[in-house]
Amino acid sequence: MLFYLLSLFFFLSPSPQPVHSLNQEAQTLLRVKLALSDPNRALSTWTNRSDSPCNNWFGVECDPTTRRVNSLDLSNSNLAGPFPSQLCNLTSLAHLSLSNNFISAALPAAALRRCAALRRLDLSENLLVGPLPAALPRLLPNLIHLDLSGNNFSGDVPPSFAAFPALRRLSLVDNLLDGPLPAFLSNVTTLTQLNLSYNPFRLGELPPEFGNLTNLRVMWLAGCNLVGSVPDSVSQLGNLVDLDLSNNGLTGRIPEAIAGLGSVVQIELYNNSLDGELPGNLANLTKLRRFDVSSNRLVGRIPEGLCELELESLNLYENGFEGELPGSIARSRNLVELRLFGNRLRGELPSELGRNSELRMIDVSMNRFSGRIPGGLRVWELGEVAVEEQFAFRGGSAGVWGLPRVYLLELMGNEFTGGISMEIGKASNLSVLLISNNKFSGRIPDEIGSLDAMVEFSAADNRLTGSIPPALVKLVQLGRLDLRRNKLSGEIPSGVRRLRNLNELILSDNEFTGGIPAELGSLPALNYLDLSNNQFSGEIPVELQNLKLNQFNFSNNRLFGQVPPLYDVQVYRDSLVGNPGLCGNLLGPCSTRDESKSWSYLWFLRSIFILAALVLVLGSLWFYLKYRSIKKGDCNNDLPSKWTLTSFHKLGFSEYDILDCLDEDNVIGSGASGKVYKAVLSNGETVAVKKLKGGIPGKEDGNGVVEKGRVADDDGFEAEVITLGKIRHKNIVKLLCCCTTRDSKLLIYEYMPNGSLADLLHSKKGGLLDWPTRYKIAVDAAEGLSYLHHDCVPPIVHRDVKSNNILLDEEFGAKVADFGVAKAVDQVGQGAKTMSVIAGSCGYIAPERHIQLRRGNSRACDRKAPDRSEYGEKDLVKWVSITLNQKEIDHIIDPNLGSYHKEEICKVLNIGLLCTNPVPTNRPSMRNVVKLLLEAHVENKPKNAKDTKDSKLSSTCHQEGTLDQESMV
Structure with a gap:
């Protein structure tokens, strides 16, 4: 009976579902999946729903006959963890790529023993x-391609690497290998590519043995600490296509033997110390297209044979070349780039230059050319024209004005004549126009007002006449206007308030008349105003007190009346002289005939007022000192009685007003350096006070006040504080004053009611930061840094720019703060000493400073940040690059921003990637960053389809994680 019931139950129960039987390779890959962190779910198709990984598993390819895995490509997948040793259980695996991930720890040689079938192994751009x-050649005898670039391998290249039996491509670029350059690699005669660039190898010569690598097509040894001369054995590399020995310390002449490279297409020898003349037999390099020997010590004439080649790029700048530019260069049909600046070339440029080629970039500045700009320039579609500081470049310049693609037109320091053509209106992409120190005459045409992208216009020291065209106020991106020493007249046009990005306005030494427009006082970015040596009349508008001027000059005009109180101080005296009608505390009392009768009475009243004020002050001081002597509290018990106040602005309070507010109830932050107080003063003003103790402040917690770093040295502290106190810029937090005693220091700043950017981004208030607000904050911060780098004397490098140090005012205007680790860049060569210690938060200073403390200073310091997440500490720059490679832009953009501004967000993101370029010299200056950010605004769209295609900023996010610098600046 029981058997019957069991049987009945068996037949009535539902049939079991079919279960796929996973083959051995699928099980292996699932174990690999479990061993790796996969935040982007790149391996989501690796499941047990399919019995074989050959059925559309991501990155997997199988042999069509054996159905076994022979290729696995998991590059750019944001995978993290140690090298997955289980992969070597795939006995037919011939191709393995884990490039551009976060594979960490050491490479397990023992595990690779089972990977003997591998022919291609790519582990580049990992950790x-x-x-x-050393065992790799023995364990992987079939390897033909090995790429370990962009990791942190250190020590020597093992001598055993000479035993690879079939290796064709070896790349160890950008590691920390510091042994001798491995000359023994010359034994791997099968090599076609040898890439060892950017490793700190021990100083040494280029091994002559490398001449034995006769199959070599690519040899990259840039940045390898090479010294000595280029050996003649290089001529044996007859199959070489690309030779890169740049950024080394090579000396001596370029050998004649280099002409033996009959297949070479590109030669890069820039940034060395090579000397002598170029070899005369370079004409033998018939396939040469790109030749760069810039920044050396080469002399002599440019060989005619070199210019007869079908070159695409010729870079000879910063050498000592002499004589004329060979006329044969004009016959080159492929020439795109010609850079010759910083030599001693003379004569005329070939008249046909550029007429038959696609020349896009020309810079012949800082030479001694003469004659005219060649007529062939009319048909050039150039991105950049620079003929600066040529001692005798004369004649007309009609061919340069209307170039539609030019964004930099630099003609300074020549003898150009004629006028600025109305054709300038066709240069729709022009951002920088520099024509100072020439003999240009005539009027500035109205058409200049149509150049929407114009950022700088410098036309000083010419013979320009007429008035400033009213259309010029349409240039809302204009940051610098310099028209000094011309013969311009008339009044400053109305509507100047539209130039809200104007940083410098220099109109000195002209014949301008009329009054100084009060609307100049509404320009938030203006910090340099020079109207001296003109015929301006009337009073100085009190509205100019709204400006944060770092420098101004109104001298030698016809101004009269009361000097505004802010400028009626001794430091500005020289900026006001030569105006007999001006009056004030500095220039004498403002008296008239009607006032003279009552002068005695007014003086009497003034004396009474001064006496009463003096009595009040003395009485208040006595009362305060008496109050302090009996008051008990932590706030003031530890403060000495004698304070020294150093002010940098006109103050409406004293040090005693500040001391009264140092109460525990007013603390808004604290750190190793001391406490931060919010001080509401008796006059209604609110300031932020940072009380430093012990002489060595620590790290600020981002509560709205700046300053950290070493201040134990009183002289150094005072020098730094005085430097910062002189800064006047709308995007720099204002240091009002400092109060010091022997053992305490108080720093008093303007109060920033919205705290730091970090506070808002990482708090519930983050919803207040929509994209337009974030974009404005980015531009404000960039303009502040640009001012520090380019307009301060000496320049200041911040070195700790991060969201904690970007403070926000009541309208979310951004100001750069915290200069405790900032240093002035000494322009006479002593900056290296002040920059020789690590300063700034880890992750926010340039990695080359943090890792190797390389020589010299750089203003491209703040580049990448770590992110501590559930997957450990990550490099955000690398993460963004990898994610973009996967076209996963939505994983990067804050979802709270929506999709409406996605185009503009992508442009700004690309600028950020450019600023984090791993090569410091490829990072743009902050002045260019400001320009790029302004161009990124969606209102700055190209005017037609062609411009859209050629736009310098792509409207989509870059898919390779980095940017081509020449497409950006």
């Missing part, structure tokens, strides 16, 4: 550390 496994 692998330790020495290179």
Whole structure:
């Protein structure tokens, strides 16, 4: 009976579902999946729903006959963890790529023993550390391609690497290999590519043995600490296509033997110390297209044979070349780039230059050319024209004005004549126009007002006449206007308030008349105003007190009346002289005939007022000192009685007003350096006070006040504080004053009611930061840094720019703060000493400063930040790059921003990637960053389809994680 019931139950129960039987390779890959962190779910198709990984598993390819895995490509997948040793259980695996991930720890040589079938292994752009496994040639005898670039391998290249039996491509670029350059690699005669660039190898010569690599097509040894001369054995590399020995310390002449490279297409020898003349037999390099020997010590004439080649790029700048530019260069049909600046070339440029080629970039500045700009320039579609500081470049310049693609037109320091043509209106992409120190005459045409992208216009020291065209106020992106020393007249046009990005306005030494427009006082960015040596009349508008001027000059005009109180101080005296009608505390009392009768009475009243004020002050001081002597509290018990106040602005309070507010109830932050107080003063003003103790402040917590770093040295502290106190810029937090005693220091700043950017981004108030607000904050911060880098004397490098140090006012205007680790860049060569210590938060200073403390200073310091997440500490720059490679832009953009501004967000993101370029010299200056950010605004769209295609900023996010610098600046 029981058997019957069991049987009945068996037949009535539902049939079991079919279960796929996973083959051995699928099980292996699932174990690999479990061993790796996969935040982007790149391996989501690796499941047990399919019995074989050959059925559309991501990155997997199989042999069509054996149905076994022979290729696995998991590059750019944001995978993290140690090298997955289980992969070597795939016995037919011939191609493995884990490039551009976060594979960390050491490379396990023992595990690779089972990977003997591998022919291609690519582990580039990961976080692998330790020495290179010496056993690799023995464990992977079939390897033909090995790429370990962009990791942190250190030590020597193992001599065993000379035993690779079939290796064709070896790339170890950008690691920390610091042994001798491996000359023994010359034994791997199968090599076609040898890439060892940017490793700190021990100083040494280029091994002559490398001449034995006769199959070599690519040899990259840039930045390898090479010294000595280029050996003649290089001529044996007859198959070489690309030779890069740049950024080394090579000396001596370029050997004649280099002409033996009959297949070479590109030669890069820039940034060395090569001397002598160029070889005369370079004409033998018939396939040469790109030749760069810039920044050396080469002399002599440019060989005619070199210019007869079908070159695409010729870079000879910053050498000592002499004589004329060979006329044969004009016959080059492929020439795109010609850079010759910083030599001693003379004569005329070939008249046909550029007429038959696609020339896009020309810079022949800082030479001694003469004659005229060649007529062939009319048909050039140039991005940049620079003929600056040529001692005798004369004649007309009609061919340069209307170039539709030019964004930089630099003609300074020549003898150009004629006028600025109305054709300038066709240069729709023009951002920088520099024509100072010439003999240009005539009027500035109205058409200049149509150049929407114009950022700088400098036409000083010419013979321009007429008035400033009213259309010029349409240039809302204009940051610098310099028209000094011309013969311009008339009044400053109305509507100047529209120039809200104007930073410098220099109109000195002209014949301008009329009054100084009060609307100048509404320009938030203006900090340099020079109207001296003109015929301006009337009073100085009190509205100019709204400006944060770092420098101004109104001298030698016809101004009269009371000097505004802010400028009626001794430091500005020289900026006001030569105006007999001006009056005030500095220039004498403002008296008239009607006032003279009552002068005695007014003086009497003034004396009474001064006496009463003096009595009040003395009485208040006595009362305060008496009050302090009996008051008990933590706030003031530890403060000495004698304070020294150093003010940098006109103050409406004293040090005693500040001391009264140092109460525990007013603390808004604290750190290793002391406490931060919010001080509401008796006059209604609110300031932020940072009380430093012990002489060595620590790190600020981002509560709205700036300053950290070493201040134990009183002289150094005072020098730095005085430097910062002189800064006047709308995007720099204002240091009002400092109060010091022997053992305490108070720094008093303007109060920023919205705190730091970090506070808002990482709090519930983050919803207040929509994209337009974030974009404005980015532009404000960039303009502040640009001012520090380019307009301060000496320049200041911040070195700790981060969201905690970007403070926000009541209208979310951004100001750069916290200069405790900032240093002035000494322009006479002593900056290296002040920059020789690590300063700033880890992750926010340039990695080359943090890792290797390389020589010299750089203003491209703040580049990448770590992110501590559930997957450990990550490099955000690398993460963004990898994510973009996967076209996963939505994983990067804050979802709270929506999609309406996606185009503009992508442009700004690309600018950020450019600023984090791993090569410091490829990062743009902050002045260019400001320009790029302004161009990124969606209102700055190209005017037609062609411009859209050629736009310098792509409207979509870059898919390779980096930017081509020449497409940006």
